[in-house]
Amino acid sequence: MNATKFTLTSTVVAAALGLALGLSAVPALAGPPDKDGCHDHKDCGSGGGDGEDPIVYTAELTAGAFVFHPSGHDSEEEPSAHVVVVTPNNRENVLRSGVDLNFDIDDSPEDSPERNTWIDMFATCDALWDSGPVEFFFVQRGDWSIDKDGGVRVVFRHIEDQGAEFRFQLIGNEFDFFDSFLPTPGLGPPADTRTYTLEQFAITAKSLAGGSGGTKCCRTLGGDPLFLTDLLSGSGVPSTLEITASE
Numbered sequence: 001m002n003a004t005k006f007t008l009t010s011t012v013v014a015a016a017l018g019l020a021l022g023l024s025a026v027p028a029l030a031g032p033p034d035k036d037g038c039h040d041h042k043d044c045g046s047g048g049g050d051g052e053d054p055i056v057y058t059a060e061l062t063a064g065a066f067v068f069h070p071s072g073h074d075s076e077e078e079p080s081a082h083v084v085v086v087t088p089n090n091r092e093n094v095l096r097s098g099v100d101l102n103f104d105i106d107d108s109p110e111d112s113p114e115r116n117t118w119i120d121m122f123a124t125c126d127a128l129w130d131s132g133p134v135e136f137f138f139v140q141r142g143d144w145s146i147d148k149d150g151g152v153r154v155v156f157r158h159i160e161d162q163g164a165e166f167r168f169q170l171i172g173n174e175f176d177f178f179d180s181f182l183p184t185p186g187l188g189p190p191a192d193t194r195t196y197t198l199e200q201f202a203i204t205a206k207s208l209a210g211g212s213g214g215t216k217c218c219r220t221l222g223g224d225p226l227f228l229t230d231l232l233s234g235s236g237v238p239s240t241l242e243i244t245a246s247e
Contacts, residue, residue: 055185056246059086059095059146061154064198064228064239065117066170067107071100071138086146086243092180095146095243104136113237120231121168125205125218129162137161146241148181152196154241164216166205170198170239171225185245192245199238200225 060083061068068082086095108114122134143157153171174196183194204219220226228236 054247057086057088057095057182058083058244058246059097060084060242060244061170062195062240062242064170064237065108065114065121066103066239069102069104069107071102088182092182093148095182096142097144098141100141101139101144102136103139106135113235117228117231117236120236121201121203121228123231124203124220124226125164125166128164128166128205128207128216128218131162134162146243151200152181152198152241154198154239160208164205164207166203168201168203169225170241171200171202172196172198172241173200181243183243183245185247194243196241196243197238198241199229200227202226 059068068084070081070084084097084099084101086097088095105115105118108118119133122129126133137159138161139156139159143159144155146152146154151172152174153169155167155169157167159166159168181194181196184191186192202220202225205217207216209215228238230236
């Protein structure tokens with residue numbers, strides 16, 4: 001028997017043995033993954049298999065003009081109200097939360113650099129706000145995330161206020177393509193915490209249908225980021241994102 005016939009015969013025999021041993025019964029995935037690699041919500045957590053304790057990640061904006069303020073929490077009565085539990089996707093490059101957020105300019109003191117940063121950032125699209133400057137807004141839980149994407153960033157989407165819909169991002173320059181942007185639990189500070197300085201922002205906005213001035217659009221330099229410290233008042237301050245891991 002020549003080599004070609006021997007190889008073909010071996011392949012057929014191997015296939016038959018595989019079927020006989022039930023190799024075709026390997027279970028398939030429950031469904032196609034979504035765009036972030038998660039098959040469903042429970043699969044987006046980290047850890048938890050084989051009796052292991054899951055890792056709990058929390059996030060907080062510890063400095064800057066914008067403060068995580070979960071809906072329904074009184075930050076004066078609950079000092080930890082600005083700390084939000086977040087969950088990574090399977091690739092561990094996106095963090096999401098099940099919490100709606102409120103943002104209010106009054107979280108920053110009058111005439112402070114933080115308040116000026118808020119005012120000047122939204123002044124980038126000043127012509128779109130029907131009733132004056134944006135002083136507070138609401139973000140649904142599915143419309144914000146923390147991403148490792150060309151620099152760690154906090155992204156807020158699909159926000160409607162003052163006659164416009166807008167999206168903005170607080171962006172940091174620190175980025176390592178290979179290293180995880182998540183901290184490691186159990187080792188104590190600083191290994192269980194990662195801190196990122198978000199010194200840039202990008203905003204896009206468009207007027208909502210039915211406005212008196214027709215459709216208007218706005219974006220920072222074609223959507224490219226600007227430095228918070230280069231805003232109109234000259235006293236803009238960066239934000240600071242802190243991600244903590246615990247078991």
